[in-house]
Amino acid sequence: MSALSPEETAWAAADAMWATDYASKALGMEIIDVGPGSAILSMVVRDDMANGHGMAHGGFIFTLADSAFAYACNAYDLITVAAHCSITFIAPAKRGDKLVARAREISRVGRSGIYDVQISVGDAVIAEFRGGSRQIGGSFIEGKQINA
Numbered sequence: 001m002s003a004l005s006p007e008e009t010a011w012a013a014a015d016a017m018w019a020t021d022y023a024s025k026a027l028g029m030e031i032i033d034v035g036p037g038s039a040i041l042s043m044v045v046r047d048d049m050a051n052g053h054g055m056a057h058g059g060f061i062f063t064l065a066d067s068a069f070a071y072a073c074n075a076y077d078l079i080t081v082a083a084h085c086s087i088t089f090i091a092p093a094k095r096g097d098k099l100v101a102r103a104r105e106i107s108r109v110g111r112s113g114i115y116d117v118q119i120s121v122g123d124a125v126i127a128e129f130r131g132g133s134r135q136i137g138g139s140f141i142e143g144k145q146i147n148a
Contacts, residue, residue: 006036009141010075014039016140017074024067027060031071037105037115039071045097056093065117065129068101072115073108073131079138080113085131097121101129111135 004012014034018024024041027049032040043064051057065087073080093099099119106114117129 009077010034013074013077013140014071039068039103041068042100050095061127062087064101068103068117069115069131072103073133077139077141078135080133080135083132083134087129089127091126093121093126
């Protein structure tokens with residue numbers, strides 16, 4: 001059996017994560033692409049995701065960004081979780097908008113990483129997210145998950 005390329009590893013880890021990622025699935029997220037240290041996910045803002053102002057609730061935008069962050073930092077098949085994260089909302093999204101979250105690795109040293117996620121609607125950036133990650137051990141591909 002030959003070793004997987006970095007891209008194949010990213011997709012294999014994403015497929016294994018996706019199998020039990022009930023939260024992202026329930027929100028209608030889709031994985032568009034993954035690669036070493038990167039991921040692109042999308043989600044359409046549904047009526048039940050709107051706040052009292054008729055805009056996409058910030059928590060759902062954050063959740064999309066957090067999911068893209070998760071797929072990017074787990075792309076090496078080393079089980080990794082969020083240590084901290086923050087988001088800056090730039091512009092609102094509305095019902096029916098397709099949100100696209102593009103996550104990219106900024107730094108990965110030892111067991112820690114920093115990832116930026118840009119969330120957009122079309123060409124308009126609506127939010128910027130930064131997450132810090134921490135590897136906790138285990139492998140999705142080999143089925144050795146950590147008991148949380």
